[in-house]
Every structure is written in structure tokens, then in C-alpha cells.
Amino acid sequence: MPAGSPGVSYELFYWPGIPGRGELVRLAFEDAGQPYADVARMPRSQGGGVAAMTKLMEAPGAELEPFAPPFLRVRERTRSAERELLVAQTANILFFLGPRLGLCPRDEASRLRAHQLQLTVADLFAEVHDVHHPIAVSLYYEDQKREAKRRAKHLVGERLPKFLGYFERVLEKNGGRHAVGKRVSYVDLSLFQVIEGLHYAFPRTMARLARELPLLLALRNRVAERPRLAAYLASPRRLAFNEQGIFRHYPELDPARPA
Amino acid sequence: MPAGSPGVSYELFYWPGIPGRGELVRLAFEDAGQPYADVARMPRSQGGGVAAMTKLMEAPGAELEPFAPPFLRVRERTRSAERELLVAQTANILFFLGPRLGLCPRDEASRLRAHQLQLTVADLFAEVHDVHHPIAVSLYYEDQKREAKRRAKHLVGERLPKFLGYFERVLEKNGGRHAVGKRVSYVDLSLFQVIEGLHYAFPRTMARLARELPLLLALRNRVAERPRLAAYLASPRRLAFNEQGIFRHYPELDPARPA
Numbered sequence: 001m002p003a004g005s006p007g008v009s010y011e012l013f014y015w016p017g018i019p020g021r022g023e024l025v026r027l028a029f030e031d032a033g034q035p036y037a038d039v040a041r042m043p044r045s046q047g048g049g050v051a052a053m054t055k056l057m058e059a060p061g062a063e064l065e066p067f068a069p070p071f072l073r074v075r076e077r078t079r080s081a082e083r084e085l086l087v088a089q090t091a092n093i094l095f096f097l098g099p100r101l102g103l104c105p106r107d108e109a110s111r112l113r114a115h116q117l118q119l120t121v122a123d124l125f126a127e128v129h130d131v132h133h134p135i136a137v138s139l140y141y142e143d144q145k146r147e148a149k150r151r152a153k154h155l156v157g158e159r160l161p162k163f164l165g166y167f168e169r170v171l172e173k174n175g176g177r178h179a180v181g182k183r184v185s186y187v188d189l190s191l192f193q194v195i196e197g198l199h200y201a202f203p204r205t206m207a208r209l210a211r212e213l214p215l216l217l218a219l220r221n222r223v224a225e226r227p228r229l230a231a232y233l234a235s236p237r238r239l240a241f242n243e244q245g246i247f248r249h250y251p252e253l254d255p256a257r258p259a
Numbered sequence: 260m261p262a263g264s265p266g267v268s269y270e271l272f273y274w275p276g277i278p279g280r281g282e283l284v285r286l287a288f289e290d291a292g293q294p295y296a297d298v299a300r301m302p303r304s305q306g307g308g309v310a311a312m313t314k315l316m317e318a319p320g321a322e323l324e325p326f327a328p329p330f331l332r333v334r335e336r337t338r339s340a341e342r343e344l345l346v347a348q349t350a351n352i353l354f355f356l357g358p359r360l361g362l363c364p365r366d367e368a369s370r371l372r373a374h375q376l377q378l379t380v381a382d383l384f385a386e387v388h389d390v391h392h393p394i395a396v397s398l399y400y401e402d403q404k405r406e407a408k409r410r411a412k413h414l415v416g417e418r419l420p421k422f423l424g425y426f427e428r429v430l431e432k433n434g435g436r437h438a439v440g441k442r443v444s445y446v447d448l449s450l451f452q453v454i455e456g457l458h459y460a461f462p463r464t465m466a467r468l469a470r471e472l473p474l475l476l477a478l479r480n481r482v483a484e485r486p487r488l489a490a491y492l493a494s495p496r497r498l499a500f501n502e503q504g505i506f507r508h509y510p511e512l513d514p515a516r517p518a
Contacts, residue, residue, distance in 0.1 A: 089378040135409050173322075
């Protein structure tokens with residue numbers, strides 16, 4: 001594994017077993033070759049597991065507690081001091097990590113642009129989640145399936161075309177290859193995950209939309225071929241999409257024709 | 260009106276007629292005494308109106324376009340240059356404005372904490388919106404009322420207690436009076452709006468929860484009494500909650516007893 005920054009350690013806390021929002025942070029670490037601990041997926045004997053994560057969420061100390069995973073614990077030593085930071089909210093974590101990992105330009109305007117796009121990715125994630133949970137996260141999918149089918153028509157017919165059309169235009173305006181700036185940023189990595197997730201969950205819809213999304217689909221391919229990411233994607237560290245996650249493949253939510 | 264920073268102008272773009280997400284930005288400007296233009300609410304003859312807003316969203320130039328209102332146009336002159344920024348996503352706008360308006364400590368750790376909380380406020384706004392639109396934003400409430408009632412039980416019985424309990428603990432851990440740091444921040448102003456909105460939309464639920472939220476309710480009162488905000492709240496600039504906005508009062512979604 002490539003060497004990371006000396007004097008700093010990163011621990012990611014996220015539900016094991018699903019790619020979910022945590023994957024957007026993993027993609028950044030993996031692409032940058034920055035070592036990190038994926039705590040909830042580590043064995044208890046190494047201080048890992050879900051209990052290690054929920055313990056931090058109950059936040060016994062004065063620390064600001066996370067509302068939900070993912071969150072990141074950063075410990076760093078400088079010449080004069082040591083500090084520990086707990087950063088939560090996916091887009092906030094990536095805003096923090098971006099320039100540190102070389103995955104975002106450092107100037108204020110670019111950082112705000114990247115973050116604005118990342119928050120729109122977050123909005124898309126929330127809508128994709130809610131399509132299978134339109135009534136409550138505390139209910140099973142089976143108990144809100146009728147409402148899910150009704151919501152899905154609007155997701156695939158209105159919302160996904162709107163979100164994806166937006167990101168396609170963003171790429172086009174920025175020269176076609178990157179969402180922000182002139183190099184790959186964490187936003188590009190997240191857009192890769194969006195496209196992967198949507199292909200998994202809504203293959204029919206994505207087949208229909210493909211012609212309108214040439215730049216996004218080409219971006220997906222370029223990201224997948226980046227050497228460190230290609231190695232990661234082929235490794236057991238990469239979690240497959242599944243029906244406990246955000247992107248779920250329920251064929252009844254992916255109609256053969258739009259409404 | 261108090262004088263703002265020289266050499267900088269702020270224009271807010273948001274749907275007229277509802278407080279919505281734009282109100283979180285207005286509260287920051289108003290509390291800081293920073294003049295701003297509320298463009299979509301200005302007359303056409305002064306370059307205002309909704310058309311002036313949608314024109315910018317169609318973004319003819321190379322500018323990163325906003326996915327949705329609110330967004331902010333900032334023009335500033337320094338000794339050597341002039342720059343124009345278009346910043347979208349409510350939490351991103353407040354992240355940008357916070358230190359400039361004296362509404363957030365300037366150190367990185369505090370800015371990340373404030374932003375993390377603001378993103379959780381954004382999540383709460385989204386859930387409160389979706390309770391009356393559980394199927395689609397493109398449908399009327401009346402066409403998704405049955406699903407809304409089902410979702411509302413979970414919102415008022417599970418989600419609001421979870422979100423508000425979280426913010427109550429955040430205040431408690433930080434000494435009781437502020438969400439972040441030792442002075443009022445934009446997060447406190449947003450929490451004021453959360454409490455106001457929830458009192459409007461879910462008065463029965465909020466009456467039930469009041470005993471568990473002493474710090475949040477006291478914060479609401481202190482914010483309302485800040486001189487500039489008190490003047491703003493009594494002015495015609497302050498928009499009332501209504502049934503086109505995010506916080507809507509539909510008595511059928513605010514049950515007398517939790518499920």
C-alpha cells in the first residue's frame with residue numbers, strides 16, 4: 001500500500017456490509033493511495049466492529065457527536081501539537097479531505113464549487129434512498145412497497161433525468177472531462193459511484209438515459225481505469241451493491257417504460 | 260439599515276412567497292446587519308423578479324449553475340481585482356458567509372463543526388418537506404395525502420424526537436447557550452427557524468416534546484430578542500410560514516397522540 005502523509009492517521013466509521021455514503025469517502029482515500037482504517041469492518045480484536053462506532057456516536061465526552069455515519073476521526077501531530085478531529089456528514093468529510101488528498105483545487109472558489117456539487121450528489125443519494133423507503137426508514141421495504149412503486153415512477157421519470165442532466169451539463173461546461181478544475185476531484189469519484197449505483201439499481205432506466213449522458217458515462221470509465229482505483233475495485237475491500245444499501249435493485253421500481 | 264462591508268455586494272436568489280431554505284440565509288444577513296438584495300422579491304423595474312433568478316439558473320455562460328435556489332451572487336472588489344462568485348446550496352452559502360458576517364469562528368475545526376450541524380439542519384428540512392410530498396414534488400399534496408399521513412406518524416413519532424434530541428444534546432455539551440463556539444453562529448439562527456417552523460407545522464407534537472427541549476426553546480427565545488433580528492421579524496421582509504413552503508400546517512399530519 002502506498003505511503004500516506006506522515007504524522008496523520010485517518011479512521012473511517014461506517015456501517016459494514018453496504019457501500020452506502022461511506023463509499024464516497026473510501027473512493028477518495030483509495031484513489032489518493034492514502035492509508036485509512038475502516039473501523040467498523042475491522043475485527044474486535046483490533047479495536048474494530050460496529051460497537052466501536054456506536055460508542056463514538058454516543059459521545060461520552062465534550063466532542064461534537066455525529067448525527068449518523070459516516071464520520072471520520074483524524075489524529076495529527078505537528079511539530080508543536082497534537083490534535084484530534086471528528087468530522088461527520090459525507091460532503092463535509094470530503095470538503096475537509098479534498099485538498100489534503102490532492103483531490104480538489106485549493107482556492108476558495110473551486111472548493112465551494114466542488115462542495116456545491118457534492119451536496120447535490122448527497123441530495124441525489126437521499127432521493128435514491130427514499131424511493132425504497134418513502135414512508136419510514138424504520139419500516140421494511142415490503143411494508144412500503146406500494147408507495148415505493150408510486151414514488152419510483154417520479155424518480156426514474158423526472159428526478160434522475162433532472163439530476164443526471166444537470167451533472168452532464170456541469171461536465172460539458174468544464175471542458176468535458178472533470179466536474180471541477182482541470183484534474184480529477186473527489187466529485188468525479190462520487191459521480192462514478194452515482195453511475196455505478198444507478199446502473200445496479202435501475203438498469204432499464206439507465207439504458208434509456210445513456211444516449212443523453214455521454215460525458216458522465218465516459219467519466220465513469222476513466223475513473224474505473226485509474227490504476228489505484230482499478231486495483232481497489234478488484235479487491236475485497238470494495239463492497240458490492242446489495243439490497244440493504246442505498247442503491248437497491250428492485251425490478252418493480254425500474255419500469256420498462258417511463259410513466 | 261446598518262452599513263455592510265465596503266466593496267462587496269450580496270444578492271440572494273430564492274423563491275418569493277415562502278420562507279423556505281432561503282430564510283436561513285436571510286436570518287444571517289439580517290442578524291449581521293449586512294445589506295443584501297433579495298432579488299426575486301424585487302420589482303422587475305429594479306432587475307428583480309423570478310425571471311431574473313431562473314435566467315441565472317439556465318446559466319448561459321461558463322459559470323457553474325445552481326441545481327436549485329437558494330443561491331448567492333457575490334461581487335467584490337479588492338485593491339487589485341474584481342471577482343464574482345455564484346454560491347449554491349444553503350449550507351454551502353452559510354459556510355461561506357459565516358466568518359464574513361461574524362457568525363462563525365474562523366478556525367478550521369469550528370467551521371467544520373458548524374457546517375456538520377448545518378448539514379443536519381438541511382437533512383431535517385428535507386424530511387419535513389417530504390412529509391407532505393412523500394411521493395413526488397411534482398404532485399399536489401392532495402394527491403399524496405394518504406401516504407403523507409402514513410409518513411407523518413414516523414416523522415413526529417421517531418424522526419423529530421431524534422433530530423431535536425440531537426440538537427438539544429449539542430447545546431448541552433457546548434455549555435447550553437450556543438451550538439458552536441462561545442457566541443451566536445449561523446447554526447443558532449437556523450435552529451431558531453427550525454423551532455419556529457416546527458411550532459407552526461406541528462403544534463401538538465411540539466407541545467408534547469417541549470419538556471425535553473429546554474435549551475432549544477430558550478435558544479429560540481434569545482435569538483428572537485436579538486435587536487436586529489427582532490426588528491427584522493417585525494418587518495414586512497419576514498415572510499410568514501404558509502402552505503406552499505417547507506413547514507406546512509396540515510392538522511392531519513400532526514396527530515394529537517403519537518402512534
